[in-house]
Amino acid sequence: MIQKTRETVLEIDLGALAHNYRILRSKIGKDVKMMAVVKAFGYGSDANEIAKKLSELGVDYFAVAYTSEGIALREAGIEKPILVLHPQSVNFESIIENCLEPSVYSEFVLREFIKTAEKLGQKEYPIHLKLNTGLHRLGFDENELDLVFDYLSKTNAVKVKAVFSHLAASEDWKEREFTLQQINKFRKMAFKIIEFLPSRPLLHLCNTSGIFNYPEASFDMVRSGIGLYGFGNDPEIDKDLKPIGTLKTIISQIHEVEKGESIGYNRAFKASGKMKTATLPIGHADGINRQYGNEKAGVFINGNYAPIIGNVCMDMLMIDITGIDCKEGDEVILFGGPQPAPEFAEKGKTISYELITGISQRVKRRIILE
Numbered sequence: 001m002i003q004k005t006r007e008t009v010l011e012i013d014l015g016a017l018a019h020n021y022r023i024l025r026s027k028i029g030k031d032v033k034m035m036a037v038v039k040a041f042g043y044g045s046d047a048n049e050i051a052k053k054l055s056e057l058g059v060d061y062f063a064v065a066y067t068s069e070g071i072a073l074r075e076a077g078i079e080k081p082i083l084v085l086h087p088q089s090v091n092f093e094s095i096i097e098n099c100l101e102p103s104v105y106s107e108f109v110l111r112e113f114i115k116t117a118e119k120l121g122q123k124e125y126p127i128h129l130k131l132n133t134g135l136h137r138l139g140f141d142e143n144e145l146d147l148v149f150d151y152l153s154k155t156n157a158v159k160v161k162a163v164f165s166h167l168a169a170s171e172d173w174k175e176r177e178f179t180l181q182q183i184n185k186f187r188k189m190a191f192k193i194i195e196f197l198p199s200r201p202l203l204h205l206c207n208t209s210g211i212f213n214y215p216e217a218s219f220d221m222v223r224s225g226i227g228l229y230g231f232g233n234d235p236e237i238d239k240d241l242k243p244i245g246t247l248k249t250i251i252s253q254i255h256e257v258e259k260g261e262s263i264g265y266n267r268a269f270k271a272s273g274k275m276k277t278a279t280l281p282i283g284h285a286d287g288i289n290r291q292y293g294n295e296k297a298g299v300f301i302n303g304n305y306a307p308i309i310g311n312v313c314m315d316m317l318m319i320d321i322t323g324i325d326c327k328e329g330d331e332v333i334l335f336g337g338p339q340p341a342p343e344f345a346e347k348g349k350t351i352s353y354e355l356i357t358g359i360s361q362r363v364k365r366r367i368i369l370e
């Protein structure tokens with residue numbers, strides 16, 4: 001199925017996705033549910049294709065960041081429950097119309113969502129209560145729980161289907177003590193809520209690194225994003241996973257450059273001797289940002305490393321191919337294969353999450369079936 005490319009593409013390997021799904025499943029108990037996080041176009045891949053494949057594999061739940069992402073999944077025919085992690089009140093009617101489940105993280109969201117659910121005649125509409133256990137991003141604090149109970153006791157339009165929180169540093173062993181405190185706080189707050197509610201909600205806390213590093217905290221469900229796409233924030237974990245994405249392009253043109261000549265905008269690179277350069281049809285508008293330019297990062301051609309030289313342009317970048325046997329039209333790999341995304345990302349002083357979610361929608365996605 002893998003064919004040589006003739007343009008810039010992000011290949012998405014659904015076989016690798018299935019492999020990662022099975023590895024993640026093997027780390028959690030049989031009764032623990034798996035929520036696949038497919039926000040931001042499936043971490044820059046293709047959310048619909050990822051969600052379809054994971055549905056086939058038996059995933060229990062999906063999560064997205066925003067309402068529009070959940071609606072897109074519904075339009076693609078995804079029928080599993082979908083949690084919207086960060087909904088805004090303007091979207092509450094759409095959430096209900098599309099059978100999406102909101103994360104309710106503040107008094108404002110709780111009050112407004114109840115109002116909308118009542119207006120639309122809902123009974124026991126499922127919501128996930130988000131607790132702040134130390135990330136201080138979204139969620140109720142412990143001292144707000146009585147307020148939450150007050151709202152809930154006055155309506156039957158919503159039902160707390162789940163209670164969840166998010167770990168701040170599950171990949172960082174130096175913050176182990178903090179993470180254990182977060183887990184304890186979650187347990188304590190969740191048990192208060194369980195005591196109040198008529199039926200037991202699902203509890204979920206762990207993201208990918210949480211699944212690997214704190215298996216004792218998997219509760220009723222785990223939420224995995226980056227792991228499904230093939231990365232575990234740790235070289236040891238990465239060994240067991242398979243990156244699903246490979247970003248490829250081709251050589252558009254080759255130049256022979258003489259000593260002293262410059263390459264690219266602002267003449268940022270000057271040849272120190274006779275050299276050969278190649279121009280690639282991918283630039284910062286595609287998500288290969290300027291931070292990778294000026295030899296910070298490089299690409300692979302026929303197994304050889306070729307540094308990016310000069311400033312990355314909007315639609316192109318130039319590489320040094322001196323001494324590399326290659327020709328116009330040859331395939332070039334930016335990340336995947338010989339250079340996994342975390343390695344490429346590190347050269348630009350960032351992380352795999354930012355690199356892969358930043359590949360713009362202009363880049364064609366090619367799905368590789370299992």
Ligand SMILES: *Cc1c(COP(=O)(O)O)cnc(C)c1O
Nearest residue numbers: 037166207208223224225226227
């Ligand atoms: C994005 C996100 C996740 C997924 O995290 P990974 O590290 O990619 O597994 C889980 N939970 C919440 C609340 C998130 O925002």
